[in-house]
Structures are given as structure tokens and as C-alpha cells.
Amino acid sequence: MEAIKYSLLSSLNDEVLETVFENSIVSITDSLGRIEYVNNKFCKILDCNANKLIGETHELLKSPLHSDRVYKNLWRTIKMGNKWSGVLADFSKTGNPFWLDTTIIPLINEEQKNVKYLAIYNDVTKYHEKNIKLLQDDLASKNFLKKIPLNVFTISRYGKILNANKRFCSNKVNDLIDTYLYDYFSPEVFEYFKQNIDKACVDKLTHEFELYDFNVVGEKKFFSVVVSPNFDEIGVVVSATIALYKITKHNSSSNKLIDAEAKFRTIYQSINVGIIVVANDKGNITEWNKGAEAAFGYEKEEIIGKSLTVLMSDKYRKGNITQLKKTVNRIKNKQNVNAVEMCCLNKDGSQFPVEFALSSGKIGDSSFYCAMMLDITKRKLLENKLKVKTKDLELFLYRSAHDLKAPFSSAEGLLDLLKDEKVSEEKELLMGMLDTVVKDGKELSESLSQASNILINKSEIKKINFSKIIDGVLASLKGVEKFSAINFKVDVIDTCDFNSYQEKIKYILQNLIQNAIKYSTDIEELDKSYVNIIVRTSQKEVIVIVEDNGVGMHKKKIHKIFDLYYRANRFNETGHGLGLYVVKNIVSELKGRVSVESSVGNGARFEIVLPSSV
Amino acid sequence: MNIMLIDDNKIDLFVNQKIIERLSTGCDIRAFTSANSAINFLKILEDEGAYPTMFVPDVILLDINMPEMDGFQFLEEFEELNKIDKKSIRIYMLSSSTSPQDVEKIEASNSCIGLIAKPLKIYNVEELLEEFRPYLKRFDAEAEDVSLVGFKQSIEV
Incomplete structure (x- = not known):
């Protein structure tokens, strides 16, 4: 006490000190922690008489409200002669x-060689309680x-x-x-x-929208989203608060819709045969299914948003794009694709052939395209194999038909x-x-070899x-029976050029x-025959007509004459039912058409029309 | 007239020979069963020089489909010969094949005159003889053709 007194300015008398003491909470403890002095206010807080306190150890300094560490720190500080302050x-x-x-x-x-501790307290109970309340409110x-x-989220x-x-998507x-956030x-x-x-951040206004997404099992989830931007002092948007609300309640009809959609989506996603890519009208990929992933090797995350052309081989890109454009135009014109x-x-980087079907749809104002690839x-491989096989067979047929002719010729010579x-x-x-049989055999092998020759030998146009x-x-027909008696009239006007396969036309x-x-x-x-x-010929097409006044054929039989091995005239056994069949095949290969007019006894008229450009 | 027949089929050779003999007995016919042996024969002819007594073909009837060397290969080899008077040798293809490809090849060929379809017919041989007449080098005394008589006389004069 004296020490304080000494340090006070001389102008401050005991009365002033008394006032300070009255208004603050003060205690003095000896070096062992026993209370030597307490003022009234201290007693008041502790709700206790000063007589009961003096001589006792200072309980305050080891209250159960604090951990031991606080006291250890306190005692260490004051024992070293330093001031300690804190909340007790x-x-x-x-x-x-x-x-x-x-x-x-x-x-x-110094004189008594002991240490006393002066403690000055400030009652902060009120603030503390307020704090606790605040904390509780916050909690x-x-x-x-x-x-x-x-x-x-912020x-x-x-x-x-x-x-x-809180947790979101089990994180x-x-x-x-x-x-x-987008990763989820x-x-x-x-x-x-x-x-x-972006809209909310740019407009600097709270923005509400709806969002849907699909979970792992393909179920559609709807979210109602509110975004509001947060500003700094000068009004720059620094962050945004976003509230996502998962809409789970729907009425039954839309529930059915959602179920159906989930079903279709699951099917669509899991299809790994058909490759489905959906592109928006800019040609960017917006959807990607498992089949596409397996075939192209890109994962969904890598490919979405990229251009469809990424999937196309460099070598064929130009051709592919023109083809795509053509298809898109056809779709736009509502034509069949x-x-x-x-x-x-x-x-x-490896190439593979695909069959590609494009369809389009419209949602709102934006159209989308769905490519099924x-x-x-495998099919191509098979196709090629088949081509080779067919070629082999055709060659086989040609060789056998051709070689068969030789023995018939020899037999004919011997006869x-x-x-x-x-x-x-x-x-x-x-x-x-025997002569008839041999001639017939020779003719058959001749027409077979002619027909197969048309198949295997592809000459240029x-x-x-x-x-x-x-x-x-x-x-070449001069040797044929009846030839010399027939009156042939050839009338050719070919002012326009016509390009095609010589052999086929000849056949x-x-x-x-x-x-x-x-x-x-x-x-x-x-002699009247x-x-x-x-x-x-014309710019567009060529018309070839061969007409005769021969025996003709029954109207009912006309549609059959182009069938393989069909013979209209049974009494005349020279036909093999091969020639017209091949003629029809050639005509359809050249994208032309053939028509026949005939009736019994009135001859026949064959008209063939072939387009100029094939 | 000297006729060389080349065909790997012996029956065909026989038939052809018989048909020609039937029409004209004065023809000297040599038959070869392979194009190889025929071309070798011609080569020997070349080396030894053409003696009037030797057989030099006026007409060659050539089969197309033959093993080892086919008719067209024979033509190639034939065109390489240089001492022999190639222009005086008339080559006809004699084949059962009448495929457009073969016809085209024959049309394009320098040394081959035409294609005769098998089997050889009497009228084919008649045509051959008729076409050959202006090229006759040695007179065939036994020829029955009347028009040849005047020709014979003019030579003798």
C-alpha cells in the first residue's frame, strides 16, 4: 500500500486514493497466495465478508472454470516479477x-524481502454473459x-x-x-x-433459376437455385452466395414423367452398341453416352463442349463435313435422311468406319442434333470378305462356264x-x-460365260x-438360224454423247x-419378219428400242421374263432364262428402266431407258 | 498351201485337220500340241534359212487357251522373229472363247488377222482359201478352183 502511496503524485491525497479503491476491485496477496487485503467491492463480488477472506488462500486464482495451464502461466509470470493480465x-x-x-x-x-501481489480487477461478467449469449445465438x-x-455456398x-x-454430395x-461447385x-x-x-454477377442482382441434373443412376434431380452477388466496399462483386434447393415433391403425373425420363436416360447412357452424340446447333457435343465413350475413347468430361469434328478423321474431315452439312440441310428441309x-x-488416332444417322429436335428456341453412330x-470387314468371296465365285463361274465351252466345241467338231x-x-x-444336245450345251455355257463376264470384268466408262x-x-449373229431371212432396220441418232460401260451396253x-x-x-x-x-440419245438419257413382229408372248408372262431361268416359250427349247435376267440386272445397275410390250402373235417391243449420269 | 495348227487339244487338232483335208487335199498341214514347240519350229526355220523345199506356213490356226504358252504369248514371240517373212504368214485365232476381252486383244494385235470360233467349219476353210488366193506363192496344182487356172497359166508363161 505504501508503495502505491509513494508513487502517487503529492497532489493526490488519501481521499483520492480512497475513491479509486472504492470504485475498483482490488486485492493484495502475499507471496504464498494468502489474501492480505481486499476492498469492499471485492467482497461484494464474492458475496463474502472481508474478515472471512483475509488470511485465506486466494481461491480465485485456482477456479475450476479455468484449466491449470492458465494458473501455471500466471504464477510463472508473477514469480518472475512480471505483470500478468487476463480474465479469471x-x-x-x-x-x-x-x-x-x-x-x-x-x-x-526490499526491506522486508518479501513480495506481495496487487491484483486489480475489472468486473466483466456482463460482457462475458453477452458473449456467451452471442455464441449460443450463432450456434x-x-x-x-x-x-x-x-x-x-459462398x-x-x-x-x-x-x-x-453443410455436407453436399456426401462431402x-x-x-x-x-x-x-461445377464439379458436383x-x-x-x-x-x-x-x-x-455469370448473369447474377454481371447484373449485380439476385437471380433465380432452375437447374436439373442426373445422378449416377440416371435419375433426374431438380434444383431451385438462388444466386446473389456479394460486393466489396466499392461495389465490385467479389463472391456470390448461392442457395440450392433440391425439389423432390412433384405431383404424380410429373413423377411418372421423371420415372420415364430416368428410364430412358439410363437406357441411353448405358447403351454401348449405338454411339450417341448430341450436338447443339453450333456443332458442339452436349451429350455423350457409354457407347460413344467406348468407341471414341474420350470420357464425358473431356469431350463435352468440343466440336463434333474432333471425332472425324483428318483425311476424311472435309468430305465428312460436306456430308454432314448435306444431311443437316436435308433435315432442315424435312427430307428423309x-x-x-x-x-x-x-x-x-486410329480410324474406324461408322454408320451415321442424324436426327434433329427442338427444345424451346434452340435446336439440337442427335447423331447415332x-x-x-466388323461389318465392313465382313463386307470386304464377302466382296472377295463373291469375286472368287464370279471368277469361278466365269472360268467354269468358259472352259465348259471347249469340250462342247470339240464334240461339235467331231459330229x-x-x-x-x-x-x-x-x-x-x-x-x-446328239447334235441338238451338244449345241444346246454349248449355247448354255456360252450364255453363262457371257453373263459372268459382265459381272467380273468391270471396264472403264x-x-x-x-x-x-x-x-x-x-x-456375230450371222451364223444364227433365220438370221439371213430377217429384215433388220437400224436407226441410231446419237447426237448427244452417252458414256457407259461398253460391254454392258453390248450385252x-x-x-x-x-x-x-x-x-x-x-x-x-x-420373209416378212x-x-x-x-x-x-438426249442430254438426260438414252432410249434403246428393239422391236420385232415375231411370235410375241402372253401378257401374263411378261412380268416373269426377267426372272432367272424363266423361259416363256416352252416349245422352243433354245432359251436358258439367263439373258434377260442379266439384262435387267445391268439396267438396274445403270439406274435405268426396262419395259416390254407384247402379246401372242404380235411380236415384242423392248424399251430400255438409261440415264446419262450414273 | 501350208497350214500350221496349234492346239493343246488333240481331238481338236484331229477335227481341224480332217475338215481342212476334206476341202483341199493339197494342203500341207503341220499340227503342234503346244505353242512352245510351234515357236521353236519357226525359230529353227529362221536359223537355217528358208529353203523352198522346207515347210513355211502360209496360215497359222492358233488356239488361245493353252497351258504354258497361250495364243497371245505365242503372238508376242512370233512378233520377235525377224528373218522370216511375217507378213506372208496369216495367223487366225481358233478358239471356243468369244469373250469381248479376247476379241479386243485380237483387234489390237498386229500379227493376228481374226478370230474363228471353234469348231472349224467347212465354210471357214473356204473363206480362208479365198482370202489366201492373192497371196499364193506356190501354185497348188491340185486345186479344183477354176479361177486359179488362169493364174497358173500366167505364171507358166
Whole structure:
């Protein structure tokens, strides 16, 4: 006490000191912690008489409200002669808790060689209680935030989560912080989500929108989203608060819709045969399913938003794009779209063929395109194998038909020799029959080899000289029965060039003329027989007409004459039912058409129309 | 007239020979069963020089489809010969094949005159003889053709 007195200015007398003491809470303890002095206010707080306190150890300094560490720190500080300050708490003798902002000053008395501790207290119970209340309030609001069905985030402009109110997508709050909000949504909705958040940040207004997403099992989830921007002092948007509300309640009809959608989506996502890519009208990929992932090697996250052309092989890109454009135009004009074959590129850079079907739809104002691609590598392989096989077979047929002719020719030659030998009438009859059989066999192998020759030998497209071909055909038919008696009229006007396969045109003419001769009227009236061969060319097409006044055929049989191995005239056994079949095949290959007019006894008229450009 | 027949099929050779003999007995016919042996024969002819007594073909009837060397390969080899008077040798393809490809090849060929379809017919041989007449080097005394008589006389004069 004296020490304080000494240090006071002389102008401050005991009365002033008394006032200070009255208004503050003061205690003095000896070096062992026993109370030597307390003022009234101290007694009041402790609810206790000063007499009861003096000589006792200072309980305040080891209250159960504080941990031992605080006291150890306190004693260490003051024993070293330093001032200590901090908040101490205790209960009064009547059990009320109190908090004191305490400053302990060691007073060292050189004469008595002891230390006393002066403690000056400030009652902070009121503030402390307020604080506790505040903390409780805070906790309550925090709990409220956690309990509300909203997910509230504070995010940066770029979607980085700065804070979150509770777990989201089974991630703890701590794990959510510093990740990007967009990562918790499927890539398909990224664009839309980002646009809306940007809108709120740019407009600096709270913005509400709805969002849907699909969970792992393909179920559609709806979110109602509110974004409001947060500003700094000068009004710059620094972050945004975003509240997500998962809409789970729907009426039954939309529930059905959602179920259906989930079903379709699951199917769509899990299809791994058909490759489905949905692109928006800019040609960017917006959807990507498992099939596409397997075929192209890109994962959903990598590919969405990229251009569809990424999937196309460099070499064929130009062609593919023109083809795509064509298809898109066809779609726009509401025309039918056929599947097209294209060469695509996977992530490793290897190419594979796909069949590609494009369809379009419209949602609101924006149209989208759905590309269904089917990996046809296997089919292509098979196709190629089949082509090779077919070619082999065709060649086999040609070789056999061709080689078969040689023995028939030899037999025919031998028969010719035999005819000059003198034989009995009976043998002559047999020889005649043998002759017919051999000639028939030769003719069959001839028409077979001709037909197969058309199949295997693909010559280049040349300008067709019809007159020359017809002359050649007539010359080759000179040896045929009835030929010399028939009046041929050839009328060719080919002012416009016509380009095609020489052999095929020749085959058509050869067969039609051959048939016209074969089915001309019987020998008696042969001198009246005619065969007209008419050719007319135009820019667009060429018309070839072969007409005769021969035996003709029954109307009912006309549609059958182009069938394989069909013979209209049974009594005349020279036909093999091959020629017209091949003619029809050639005509359809050249994208032309053939028509026949005929009735019994009135001859036949064959008209073939071939387009100029194939 | 000297006729060389080349065909791997012996029956065809026989038939052809018989048909020609039937029409004209004065023809000297040599038959070869392979294009190889025929071309070798011609080569020997070349080396030894053409003696009037030797067989020099006026007409060659050539089969197309033959093993080892086919008709067209024979033509190639034939065109390489240089001492022999190639222009005086008339080559006809004699084949059962009448495929457009073969016809085209024959049209494009320098040394081959035409294609005769098998089997060889009497009228084919008649045509051959008729076409050959202006090229006759040695007169065939036994020829029955009347028009040849005047020709014979003019030579003798």
C-alpha cells in the first residue's frame, strides 16, 4: 500500500486514493497466495465478508472454470516479477459465476524481502454473459442453416467454393471448400449453370433459376437455385452466395414423367452398341453416352463442349463435313435422311468406319442434333470378305462356264466329221439328237460365260458408239438360224454423247437382238419378219428400242421374263432364262428402266431407258 | 498351201485337220500340241534359212487357251522373229472363247488377222482359201478352183 502511496503524485491525497479503491476491485496477496487485503467491492463480488477472506488462500486464482495451464502461466509470470493480465472466473460464495478482467502486479519490498501481489480487477461478467449469449445465438443460427433443406455456398465468381453450410454430395464442409461447385454437377449442365451464375454477377442482382441434373443412376434431380452477388466496399462483386434447393415433391403425373425420363436416360447412357452424340446447333457435343465413350475413347468430361469434328478423321474431315452439312440441310428441309457411312477418329488416332444417322429436335428456341453412330468395323470387314468371296465365285463361274465351252466345241467338231460319214438312217437320227444336245450345251455355257463376264470384268466408262456395237452384234449373229431371212432396220441418232460401260451396253443389245431373231415368226412367213433397232440419245438419257413382229408372248408372262431361268416359250427349247435376267440386272445397275410390250402373235417391243449420269 | 495348227487339244487338232483335208487335199498341214514347240519350229526355220523345199506356213490356226504358252504369248514371240517373212504368214485365232476381252486383244494385235470360233467349219476353210488366193506363192496344182487356172497359166508363161 505504501508503495502505491509513494508513487502517487503529492497532489493526490488519501481521499483520492480512497475513491479509486472504492470504485475498483482490488486485492493484495502475499507471496504464498494468502489474501492480505481486499476492498469492499471485492467482497461484494464474492458475496463474502472481508474478515472471512483475509488470511485465506486466494481461491480465485485456482477456479475450476479455468484449466491449470492458465494458473501455471500466471504464477510463472508473477514469480518472475512480471505483470500478468487476463480474465479469471470463479463462483461467488453464493454460487453466482463471475468474470474478472484481472491485472496482477508483483510488489517487491526490499526491506522486508518479501513480495506481495496487487491484483486489480475489472468486473466483466456482463460482457462475458453477452458473449456467451452471442455464441449460443450463432450456434443456433448455424444449426438452423444446417437443418434447412437448402445448400448454401459462398463461391467465387469462378465457382470456387469459399464456404458451405453443410455436407453436399456426401462431402464434408471442409472437403468442399476450395473445390469447384461445377464439379458436383454433370458436364451437360455446366454451360447453363455457369451462364446463370455469370448473369447474377454481371447484373449485380439476385437471380433465380432452375437447374436439373442426373445422378449416377440416371435419375433426374431438380434444383431451385438462388444466386446473389456479394460486393466489396466499392461495389465490385467479389463472391456470390448461392442457395440450392433440391425439389423432390412433384405431383404424380410429373413423377411418372421423371420415372420415364430416368428410364430412358439410363437406357441411353448405358447403351454401348449405338454411339450417341448430341450436338447443339453450333456443332458442339452436349451429350455423350457409354457407347460413344467406348468407341471414341474420350470420357464425358473431356469431350463435352468440343466440336463434333474432333471425332472425324483428318483425311476424311472435309468430305465428312460436306456430308454432314448435306444431311443437316436435308433435315432442315424435312427430307428423309439415310444413314451415311463415315470414317471416324478415336482418341488414339486410329480410324474406324461408322454408320451415321442424324436426327434433329427442338427444345424451346434452340435446336439440337442427335447423331447415332454404329461402329461398323466388323461389318465392313465382313463386307470386304464377302466382296472377295463373291469375286472368287464370279471368277469361278466365269472360268467354269468358259472352259465348259471347249469340250462342247470339240464334240461339235467331231459330229461335223461324223455327219459326212455314211451311216444308217437310224444312226443319223441319233446323231441329229446328239447334235441338238451338244449345241444346246454349248449355247448354255456360252450364255453363262457371257453373263459372268459382265459381272467380273468391270471396264472403264467410255463414250458409247451405238452404231458400231449394233454392227458388231449383227455380225456375230450371222451364223444364227433365220438370221439371213430377217429384215433388220437400224436407226441410231446419237447426237448427244452417252458414256457407259461398253460391254454392258453390248450385252443388252446382243440379248435383245438375239431374242428378236430367236422368237421371230415361223419359217414359212420369215420373209416378212423384221427387227427394228432404234437408239435415241438426249442430254438426260438414252432410249434403246428393239422391236420385232415375231411370235410375241402372253401378257401374263411378261412380268416373269426377267426372272432367272424363266423361259416363256416352252416349245422352243433354245432359251436358258439367263439373258434377260442379266439384262435387267445391268439396267438396274445403270439406274435405268426396262419395259416390254407384247402379246401372242404380235411380236415384242423392248424399251430400255438409261440415264446419262450414273 | 501350208497350214500350221496349234492346239493343246488333240481331238481338236484331229477335227481341224480332217475338215481342212476334206476341202483341199493339197494342203500341207503341220499340227503342234503346244505353242512352245510351234515357236521353236519357226525359230529353227529362221536359223537355217528358208529353203523352198522346207515347210513355211502360209496360215497359222492358233488356239488361245493353252497351258504354258497361250495364243497371245505365242503372238508376242512370233512378233520377235525377224528373218522370216511375217507378213506372208496369216495367223487366225481358233478358239471356243468369244469373250469381248479376247476379241479386243485380237483387234489390237498386229500379227493376228481374226478370230474363228471353234469348231472349224467347212465354210471357214473356204473363206480362208479365198482370202489366201492373192497371196499364193506356190501354185497348188491340185486345186479344183477354176479361177486359179488362169493364174497358173500366167505364171507358166
